[in-house]
Amino acid sequence: MFQKLREILNNVDADYADIRYEIKREGVISFSGKELTQVGSSSTDGYVIRALKDGGLASVVFTRESDAQKAVKTVLENAKLISKTVEKPVKLAQAEAVKETFIPPLKEDPREISMEEKLELVRKYNDIPLAHEKIATTSIKYEDVIREKYFLSSEGSEIREDLVTTRLSGEIISADGNLRQNLRVRRGGSSGFSTVRNQESYFEKRTGIVLDLLKARPVMGGVYNCILNPDLTGVFTHEAFGHYSEADLIENLPSMREKMKIGNKLGNDVLNIVDNATLPEQLGFYKYDDEGVKVRSTQLMKNGVLSGRLHSRRTAAEFGEPLSGHTVAEDYRYAPIIRMGTIFIEPGEHTFDDLVNMLGDGLYILDAKGGETSGESFSFGAQYAYEVKNGKVGKMVRDLNISGNLYQTLKDITAVGDDLVLSKVGGCGKWQTNIRSCSGGPHIIINSLVVGGA
Amino acid sequence: MEKLLELARKKSDKAEIYSVEYTSNQVSFENAKLQNIDSKFQSGVSLRIIKDGKLGFAYTRNLINRQELVQNAIDSLKGGVEAEYDFPLTKEIPKLDKYDSSLEGVSSAQMVEECARVCDILKSKTDGEIEMHSFVNIDKLRILNTQGTDISEKGTTYTMFGGATYPGSGAGIWRVFRSKKFEKMPADLVNTLIDLYKLSSKVVEPKGGKMKVLFMPNSMLTLLWRLFSGASSKSVYEKTSPIADKIGEKVFDEKLTIYDDPLNDKNPGARAFDDEGVACKPLTLVEKGVLKSFFYDLDYAKKLKAKSTGHGYRTTQWGGDPITLKPIPAVSHLTLKPGNKSFAELVKSMNKGVILEYALGAHSGNIPNGDYSVAVSPGVYVEKGEIVGRVKDGMVAGNIYETLKNVTDLSDTLYPCFTGEWMPLILCDNVSVATKK
Numbered sequence: 001m002f003q004k005l006r007e008i009l010n011n012v013d014a015d016y017a018d019i020r021y022e023i024k025r026e027g028v029i030s031f032s033g034k035e036l037t038q039v040g041s042s043s044t045d046g047y048v049i050r051a052l053k054d055g056g057l058a059s060v061v062f063t064r065e066s067d068a069q070k071a072v073k074t075v076l077e078n079a080k081l082i083s084k085t086v087e088k089p090v091k092l093a094q095a096e097a098v099k100e101t102f103i104p105p106l107k108e109d110p111r112e113i114s115m116e117e118k119l120e121l122v123r124k125y126n127d128i129p130l131a132h133e134k135i136a137t138t139s140i141k142y143e144d145v146i147r148e149k150y151f152l153s154s155e156g157s158e159i160r161e162d163l164v165t166t167r168l169s170g171e172i173i174s175a176d177g178n179l180r181q182n183l184r185v186r187r188g189g190s191s192g193f194s195t196v197r198n199q200e201s202y203f204e205k206r207t208g209i210v211l212d213l214l215k216a217r218p219v220m221g222g223v224y225n226c227i228l229n230p231d232l233t234g235v236f237t238h239e240a241f242g243h244y245s246e247a248d249l250i251e252n253l254p255s256m257r258e259k260m261k262i263g264n265k266l267g268n269d270v271l272n273i274v275d276n277a278t279l280p281e282q283l284g285f286y287k288y289d290d291e292g293v294k295v296r297s298t299q300l301m302k303n304g305v306l307s308g309r310l311h312s313r314r315t316a317a318e319f320g321e322p323l324s325g326h327t328v329a330e331d332y333r334y335a336p337i338i339r340m341g342t343i344f345i346e347p348g349e350h351t352f353d354d355l356v357n358m359l360g361d362g363l364y365i366l367d368a369k370g371g372e373t374s375g376e377s378f379s380f381g382a383q384y385a386y387e388v389k390n391g392k393v394g395k396m397v398r399d400l401n402i403s404g405n406l407y408q409t410l411k412d413i414t415a416v417g418d419d420l421v422l423s424k425v426g427g428c429g430k431w432q433t434n435i436r437s438c439s440g441g442p443h444i445i446i447n448s449l450v451v452g453g454a
Numbered sequence: 455m456e457k458l459l460e461l462a463r464k465k466s467d468k469a470e471i472y473s474v475e476y477t478s479n480q481v482s483f484e485n486a487k488l489q490n491i492d493s494k495f496q497s498g499v500s501l502r503i504i505k506d507g508k509l510g511f512a513y514t515r516n517l518i519n520r521q522e523l524v525q526n527a528i529d530s531l532k533g534g535v536e537a538e539y540d541f542p543l544t545k546e547i548p549k550l551d552k553y554d555s556s557l558e559g560v561s562s563a564q565m566v567e568e569c570a571r572v573c574d575i576l577k578s579k580t581d582g583e584i585e586m587h588s589f590v591n592i593d594k595l596r597i598l599n600t601q602g603t604d605i606s607e608k609g610t611t612y613t614m615f616g617g618a619t620y621p622g623s624g625a626g627i628w629r630v631f632r633s634k635k636f637e638k639m640p641a642d643l644v645n646t647l648i649d650l651y652k653l654s655s656k657v658v659e660p661k662g663g664k665m666k667v668l669f670m671p672n673s674m675l676t677l678l679w680r681l682f683s684g685a686s687s688k689s690v691y692e693k694t695s696p697i698a699d700k701i702g703e704k705v706f707d708e709k710l711t712i713y714d715d716p717l718n719d720k721n722p723g724a725r726a727f728d729d730e731g732v733a734c735k736p737l738t739l740v741e742k743g744v745l746k747s748f749f750y751d752l753d754y755a756k757k758l759k760a761k762s763t764g765h766g767y768r769t770t771q772w773g774g775d776p777i778t779l780k781p782i783p784a785v786s787h788l789t790l791k792p793g794n795k796s797f798a799e800l801v802k803s804m805n806k807g808v809i810l811e812y813a814l815g816a817h818s819g820n821i822p823n824g825d826y827s828v829a830v831s832p833g834v835y836v837e838k839g840e841i842v843g844r845v846k847d848g849m850v851a852g853n854i855y856e857t858l859k860n861v862t863d864l865s866d867t868l869y870p871c872f873t874g875e876w877m878p879l880i881l882c883d884n885v886s887v888a889t890k891k
Contacts, residue, residue: 026778029533032688032692033692035536036534036535036536037535037780038511038533038535038780039530039533039534040511040512040526040527040529040530041512041526041529041530041533042511042512042513042526042778043514044498044515044777044778045515045516046496046515051624057490058490058491058492058493059490059491059492059493060492060493060494061492061493061495061496061498062494062495062496063495063496063498063516064495064497064515064516065514065516067495070495071493071495074493075493077495078491078562079491081491081543081562081563082488082490082491082565085487085488085566085570086488086791087487088531112745115529115532115533115709116531116532117535124716132808134845136692136693136694137693137694138690157578160531160585162473173692173694173822175693175694177825178696180694180820180822181820181823182820182821182822182823193479198596221662221849221851221886221888222888223890251620252485252487252489252583252585253484253583253619253622253624254485254583254621255621255622256581256622256624256795258622261621287611296784298828319521333496333775335492361858369818369819370713370815370817370818370819371815372814372815372816372817372818372829373624373814374625374814374831375619375622375623375624375813375831376622376623376624376846377623377624377831377846377847378814378829379814379815379818379829379831379849380815380818381818381819381827383817383861399817399819399820399825399827400827401818401827401829401849403814403815403829403847403848403849404847405790405847406848411702412866421702423551429772433772435520450847450848450849450888450889450890451888452827452828452829452850452851452886452888
């Protein structure tokens with residue numbers, strides 16, 4: 001394969017160029033209620049070329065080998081067009097040329113497990129909620145997504161890496177009269193099919209929660225002091241803070257760049273945030289990004305002070321900061337962009353009981369239900385919560401959406417728990433989707449969150 | 455393709471080929487400067503076969519090995535996905551004017567020039583941080599099946615999407631422009647953006663409570679996703695739609711007539727047939743507030759003993775790569791019968807309320823139930839018919855089956871949403887707005 005890629009790359013008359021070829025294999029099993037709606041596996045493939053010419057960087061995607069010549073011509077024309085227009089030529093930070101094949105160790109390779117066996121397992125999980133009368137339906141999807149990547153650069157890098165993702169995702173919907181409640185299920189990871197085995201008790205627990213939600217009261221909208229569970233801590237860290245650690249999102253927003261200067265004190269003293277995609281067996285794990293840069297653990301915040309950032313080669317040069325290896329594409333249909341790997345708030349010293357006592361009155365909010373961020377504002381849904389009164393966890397409430405201002409909220413994180421849980425399933429959208437997006441943290445206390453209820 | 459169909463026919467009872475080719479070019483300006491040009495040339499083939507009432511499904515980018523594609527589809531038959539439906543025989547399809555060959559010749563340089571022109575205007579007239587994206591899309595679709603259907607169509611879409619962001623906030627005023635051909639972004643669209651940006655620059659901190667909310671094109675998904683969920687035959691079949699048994703009943707305000715109009719080729723993206731080869735036709739979902747119909751694909755039509763309404767699309771809530779997706783019931787051309795007030799008149803009629811420019815978190819929350827709870831990004835605040843500034847960190851929440859019973863007015867113009875629909879602005883009363891006060 002590399003020989004073929006080299007032939008294409010040799011035709012790119014640029015100051016720098018790289019080509020990535022990928023075969024993407026996807027296996028899918030999905031259930032809608034009792035009904036099996038999709039089973040199958042297929043593979044697709046395609047190419048991405050990036051070229052830097054006279055300070056202009058452009059990219060092209062193509063899926064037919066016969067389009068290679070057209071693609072090369074297009075990417076060079078576009079790079080030259082950019083170079084004529086830009087005030088400041090694009091530079092790429094120096095990166096080491098690497099020749100390596102990295103196939104991650106797996107506990108059970110999903111490619112070697114029969115469709116029948118996968119189907120039987122997913123059906124077993126799906127049947128757990130459906131055994132209950134007040135479960136209206138389920139929507140459960142099993143996927144294995146395997147990216148077999150070949151990366152070649154004009155600087156001499158030649159990297160072959162596999163990313164194997166297994167995931168069980170979907171939701172359980174309960175109903176009572178006109179009332180419907182839904183609860184997400186999320187299992188899986190990067191280390192093989194074993195990550196979706198033995199999940200019966202997880203499905204039982206989730207079923208119990210979505211049934212309880214039928215009896216829960218809608219939360220009263222207002223401002224609350226809150227404990228967030230690790231899943232929600234992760235989503236907050238990812239949505240509200242993490243995206244602004246992605247250099248490409250702030251590169252051309254002068255005011256955000258000013259606010260996000262390294263050394264700025266943005267958070268409470270108790271806050272330490274890191275992105276560490278080198279942690280093995282976590283969903284976010286990889287070795288080289290889609291620019292061929294080795295990923296490294298990056299401390300983003302230390303004691304509330306901004307201490308690092310996630311970079312591409314382009315933004316690392318632009319900001320004059322170290323490379324981090326975070327330039328990742330969804331697949332061969334996209335040029336890579338800056339992505340979080342495994343981002344989390346580092347654990348502190350408080351037990352969960354300490355946190356509940358410290359909170360006194362407020363809400364204990366659990367599990368994310370989607371989030372979005374725009375500049376300093378963020379919003380995310382939560383699956384459910386419990387009222388906390390006088391340091392005691394009480395009744396369940398539902399219909400929660402939380403919003404806030406990033407800078408204020410970072411200051412309002414007043415206590416950090418001693419546990420750490422990282423997410424098993426990802427799906428971050430930023431023009432393209434990153435199913436390996438991993439986030440987490442401990443339980444934390446955030447004061448004065450706006451909670452929008454029904 | 456014909457050979458592939460022949461091969462699939464030999465191994466199954468029924469077969470369908472969905473084949474696409476698309477090229478796209480995207481130019482992006484950030485901080486009013488050219489940042490990126492991305493081009494794509496893609497193609498793909500997806501195969502559905504039905505044998506003994508079971509479905510087989512497989513896809514590929516490059517049809518190098520027909521045998522392998524057919525074998526992958528046959529292998530997936532073993533899963534036992536039920537498929538009781540037939541593929542349609544569609545011979546006559548409406549002739550649509552959806553392809554403008556001039557778009558094929560539009561260069562990156564022309565796109566750059568136009569983006570630069572609009573960026574310069576916005577930069578000179580506002581203090582915002584300017585972002586602008588321009589897209590040229592050319593799509594070809596062909597569907598063949600063993601019933602004898604062999605239909606194809608070709609379309610062009612030119613989109614410009616961008617705006618001015620209040621410095622440091624991430625929120626701003628953005629507009630979408632869409633056409634079948636390359637055109638300059640109209641001056642009145644640019645001017646509206648500038649005016650609204652200027653009027654809403656000041657941050658205000660009003661007290662929360664129940665008030666009027668004007669849903670704008672960029673926040674329309676807040677309502678649409680819940681509506682799609684409720685009116686989908688899939689939700690009806692799965693008993694997750696709160697309006698499953700309400701055909702003929704009043705579910706919304708009588709000012710609302712909601713319909714799908716795939717044949718309207720005035721705007722780009724019209725469709726003569728859906729992704730299953732069923733001929734498209736207009737469908738009224740809600741007439742004067744009364745629920746008239748759900749939308750069906752082949753599969754759910756069969757399950758519910760109805761007929762496909764031509765709404766089988768290979769998509770998800772987030773779009774996606776069509777060849778890899780099985781069709782589901784979906785509406786792609788939803789619109790509302792417009793009202794008779796201009797944007798300015800709608801604002802004038804608001805004693806107190808929020809113009810919801812963009813909503814953060816439209817995808818979260820209990821969508822099947824119709825609940826929404828979104829952060830304003832921004833919410834332009836109106837008092838006594840005048841825009842007084844913008845709200846930060848506020849939330850708008852409710853349930854569409856309540857909110858859309860309280861429609862005060864609709865705009866007289868349809869505007870493009872960034873997801874492809876053309877919608878009027880919808881002014882609703884008595885919506886809950888939470889602020890820090």
